[in-house]
Amino acid sequence: MSLSYSHIKDKISESGLKVTHQRIVILNTVLQMDNHPTVEHIYESIKDANPSISLGTVYKTVEAFVNNGLLSKVSTNEGQMRYDPKLDNHGHIYCSNTSEIIDYFDDELNDMILSFFKNKRVSNLKIKNITLQINGDKIDPEKDVLIK
Amino acid sequence: MSLSYSHIKDKISESGLKVTHQRIVILNTVLQMDNHPTVEHIYESIKDANPSISLGTVYKTVEAFVNNGLLSKVSTNEGQMRYDPKLDNHGHIYCSNTSEIIDYFDDELNDMILSFFKNKRVSNLKIKNITLQINGDKIDPEKDVLIK
DNA sequence: TCTTAAATAAGAATAATTATCAATTAGGAA
DNA sequence: TTCCTAATTGATAATTATTCTTATTTAAGA
Ligand SMILES: [Mn+2]
Ligand SMILES: [Mn+2]
Ligand SMILES: [Zn+2]
Ligand SMILES: [Zn+2]
Numbered sequence: 001m002s003l004s005y006s007h008i009k010d011k012i013s014e015s016g017l018k019v020t021h022q023r024i025v026i027l028n029t030v031l032q033m034d035n036h037p038t039v040e041h042i043y044e045s046i047k048d049a050n051p052s053i054s055l056g057t058v059y060k061t062v063e064a065f066v067n068n069g070l071l072s073k074v075s076t077n078e079g080q081m082r083y084d085p086k087l088d089n090h091g092h093i094y095c096s097n098t099s100e101i102i103d104y105f106d107d108e109l110n111d112m113i114l115s116f117f118k119n120k121r122v123s124n125l126k127i128k129n130i131t132l133q134i135n136g137d138k139i140d141p142e143k144d145v146l147i148k
Numbered sequence: 149m150s151l152s153y154s155h156i157k158d159k160i161s162e163s164g165l166k167v168t169h170q171r172i173v174i175l176n177t178v179l180q181m182d183n184h185p186t187v188e189h190i191y192e193s194i195k196d197a198n199p200s201i202s203l204g205t206v207y208k209t210v211e212a213f214v215n216n217g218l219l220s221k222v223s224t225n226e227g228q229m230r231y232d233p234k235l236d237n238h239g240h241i242y243c244s245n246t247s248e249i250i251d252y253f254d255d256e257l258n259d260m261i262l263s264f265f266k267n268k269r270v271s272n273l274k275i276k277n278i279t280l281q282i283n284g285d286k287i288d289p290e291k292d293v294l295i296k
Numbered sequence: 297t298c299t300t301a302a303a304t305a306a307g308a309a310t311a312a313t314t315a316t317c318a319a320t321t322a323g324g325a326a
Numbered sequence: 327t328t329c330c331t332a333a334t335t336g337a338t339a340a341t342t343a344t345t346c347t348t349a350t351t352t353a354a355g356a
Contacts, residue, residue: 018302018353039343054305059344061303075223079313080343093273109264113280116257125241125293127284132261136275145273166322166333187312202336207313209334227344228312 015068022053026061027070036074036082036092036101074101091132098141104134106147163216170201174209175218184222184230184240184249222249239280246289252282254295 008028012019029046030037037045043058062083065071072084074092078099091104113130138145156176160167177194178185185193191206210231213219220232222240226247239252261278286293 020303020353022304052305054307056306056345057304064303073225075225077221077223077229081225095273096276112260112264116260120295123294124287124291125243125282125284125295126287127282128244130280130282132278133281134273134275134278136273139272139274143272146271147268147273168322168334170335200336202338204314204337205335212334 011070015065015070017064017068022050022057023061023064025050025053026058027065030062030065030071030083031085033085034103036084038080038082040080042083076101089129089131091134093134093136093145093147095136095138095145097137100138102145104132104147159218163213163218165212165216170198170205171209171212173198173201174206175213178210178213178219178231179233181233182251184232186228186230188228190231224249237277237279239282241282241284241293241295243284243286243293245285248286250293252280252295 005024005028008024008031009019012023012027017023025046026042029042033042033045035041039055039058039062042062043053043055046053046058062071062073066073066083069087072087074082074084076082076094076099077096082101086103088105089110091106091109093102093104094100095102109132113132117127117130153172153176156172156179157167160171160175165171173194174190177190181190181193183189187203187206187210190210191201191203194201194206210219210221214221214231217235220235222230222232224230224242224247225244230249234251236253237258239254239257241250241252242248243250257280261280265275265278
């Protein structure tokens with residue numbers, strides 16, 4: 001583990017946080033999830049192999065990761081925050097019938113929005129990012145959503 | 149009041165909900181607020197004139213309004229839902245330093261996004277709406293944000 | 297190896313929201 | 327107009343997500 005986690009350790013360390021076993025496990029787990037998990041979901045997926053890591057630590061850890069640029073945070077209309085290992089600018093598809101959040105990457109769209117706002121006068125606001133939110137319902141909950 | 153609220157009453161009635169004093173007061177209040185209020189905020193602003201309306205009723209009522217197309221609901225990273233009387237498609241500017249949510253209407257942008265997705269194949273998703281989310285910080289919290 | 301500030305586990309506390317249920321009421325039917 | 331009934335409400339309890347507290351442990355630099 002010391003060896004295979006070296007990449008994770010570097011990321012944590014470079015972000016300015018102390019490297020702890022808990023943080024290694026949590027970051028490694030979230031990086032492998034592409035479903036925008038909740039804290040509870042993260043906790044469930046680590047606890048069998050790491051029964052001593054407490055739920056409170058998962059809360060504190062993901063929040064530290066967000067504040068230090070290792071994760072991003074996504075809010076929904078369903079009362080729970082969700083976490084996202086993808087840091088580059090991208091949109092999200094919210095399926096209200098399945099509670100899924102699906103990534104939507106599109107360079108052409110990003111460029112279009114960027115150049116749109118290039119021509120705008122924005123006063124009294126320091127923009128951090130601009131994202132697109134696509135709200136809808138999955139038609140067949142079993143199948144994937146595809147936009148291309 | 150029976151007279152001046154007739155427009156509000158009609159809206160409630162046409163949406164399929166029973167017309168009650170509580171609903172008239174709450175809808176009338178939210179329609180006049182442009183700050184995307186929380187339930188608590190709505191409750192505070194009605195309770196002096198309507199001390200008998202309970203907080204639970206405000207929760208149930210705004211949720212009924214959302215389900216019946218009279219209000220829309222906006223989520224934030226701050227643990228409270230916020231309600232929006234504007235129903236036509238528009239984006240939001242989230243100022244994380246002031247917790248403000250500011251409407252961003254732009255027909256040109258709407259058209260641009262619409263025509264962008266016209267040329268896309270979207271499979272297995274019934275799109276309800278597509279909105280833009282602009283995240284940033286107000287520079288001078290006292291002054292307004294302007295994009296033009 | 298020592299030192300110390302930061303992190304953790306466990307559990308209590310808080311805050312937003314939802315559920316329960318008896319009493320009231322809106323609005324259609326008679 | 328009166329009656330009927332399902333929907334709504336107020337009061338309050340319960341739930342849920344998240345944060346706080348504190349004693350203990352630990353990472354990492356001196
Ligand atoms: Mn929330
Ligand atoms: Mn909550
Ligand atoms: Zn994402
Ligand atoms: Zn709005």
